[in-house]
Amino acid sequence: MDKQLWKHIQAVRQTSPLVHNITNFVVMNNTANALLAVGASPIMAHAHSEVEEMVGICQSLVINIGTLDEYFVTSMLLAAKKANELQKPWLLDPVGSGATSYRNTVLSQLLECKPTVVRGNASEILALTKANNTTIKGVDSTAQSNEALEAARFINSKYGAVVCISGETDIIVSQDQTIYLNNGNALMTKVTGLGCSASAVIGAFIAIVENTTEAVAAAMALFSICGELAAKHSQGPGTLQVNLLDTLHTITEEEFTTTLNIKHA
Ligand SMILES: Nc1ncnc2c1ncn2[C@@H]1O[C@H](COP(=O)(O)OP(=O)(O)OP(=O)(O)O)[C@@H](O)[C@H]1O
Numbered sequence: 001m002d003k004q005l006w007k008h009i010q011a012v013r014q015t016s017p018l019v020h021n022i023t024n025f026v027v028m029n030n031t032a033n034a035l036l037a038v039g040a041s042p043i044m045a046h047a048h049s050e051v052e053e054m055v056g057i058c059q060s061l062v063i064n065i066g067t068l069d070e071y072f073v074t075s076m077l078l079a080a081k082k083a084n085e086l087q088k089p090w091l092l093d094p095v096g097s098g099a100t101s102y103r104n105t106v107l108s109q110l111l112e113c114k115p116t117v118v119r120g121n122a123s124e125i126l127a128l129t130k131a132n133n134t135t136i137k138g139v140d141s142t143a144q145s146n147e148a149l150e151a152a153r154f155i156n157s158k159y160g161a162v163v164c165i166s167g168e169t170d171i172i173v174s175q176d177q178t179i180y181l182n183n184g185n186a187l188m189t190k191v192t193g194l195g196c197s198a199s200a201v202i203g204a205f206i207a208i209v210e211n212t213t214e215a216v217a218a219a220m221a222l223f224s225i226c227g228e229l230a231a232k233h234s235q236g237p238g239t240l241q242v243n244l245l246d247t248l249h250t251i252t253e254e255e256f257t258t259t260l261n262i263k264h265a
Pocket residue numbers: 095120121122139140141166167168169170183184185186187188189191192193194195196197198223224227
């Protein structure tokens with residue numbers, strides 16, 4: 001599989017899939033720029049009057065509940081149901097899962113619409129399976145990725161989604177594979193919404209790569225490796241944010257393959 005990852009990255013650059021995002025106000029600009037930097041084409045749209053039609057013309061959908069409200073939740077449910085009906089791949093980013101009962105209720109409804117992929121940090125993935133989690137601080141993780149492994153396996157078996165737990169180690173869980181990616185840099189947690197951008201980039205890969213597990217592995221490897229490389233010449237979060245976009249745009253096959261730190265179990 002590892003040899004296929006760069007091919008998928010090239011394919012996204014060459015085919016520029018159109019990715020529909022219903023996402024939060026904090027990261028709208030960042031995620032659109034991350035999608036452009038990897039070669040994809042973003043569109044942000046949430047009006048009830050157009051959201052289903054938009055799903056129809058896009059190759060994938062990304063739903064991120066970061067700044068959810070009643071209007072957006074209706075947009076999300078309309079879009080997710082349409083994606084399901086049209087068998088379009090879609091990703092759920094359960095931002096702040098477990099922080100409030102409203103988020104938990106909405107996430108249950110969205111999970112019923114069968115996301116192709118769920119990507120969150122360890123606390124968020126853990127909270128998806130625990131109604132009364134007390135460790136939720138907000139949108140940042142207080143747990144390590146491996147602590148959420150069982151929760152990820154549960155979500156995969158109940159809903160069929162490939163689950164990605166992001167963090168110091170990114171873990172990708174599908175029915176028959178567990179993939180560990182040891183790339184990235186701790187400075188990435190000091191820029192808001194890099195997890196949201198990672199989710200959007202996964203959205204670009206599931207749009208065109210048939211094998212969902214490979215698509216998620218390629219997207220997360222690309223994102224974490226670019227963060228790792230960009231951090232080497234960044235003075236802090238501000239320059240990292242800009243350098244990451246540049247690296248997503250310019251990374252070469254050699255830089256990718258020599259930095260990749262992947263394990264299969
Ligand atoms: N401690 C760390 N060391 C190395 N890389 C990290 C670390 N923590 C996160 N990352 C990387 O940062 C990126 C975003 O993952 P993270 O788990 O921080 O998302 P998140 O918590 O959902 O972020 P947000 O909610 O701000 O969007 C991933 O590429 C991940 O590999």
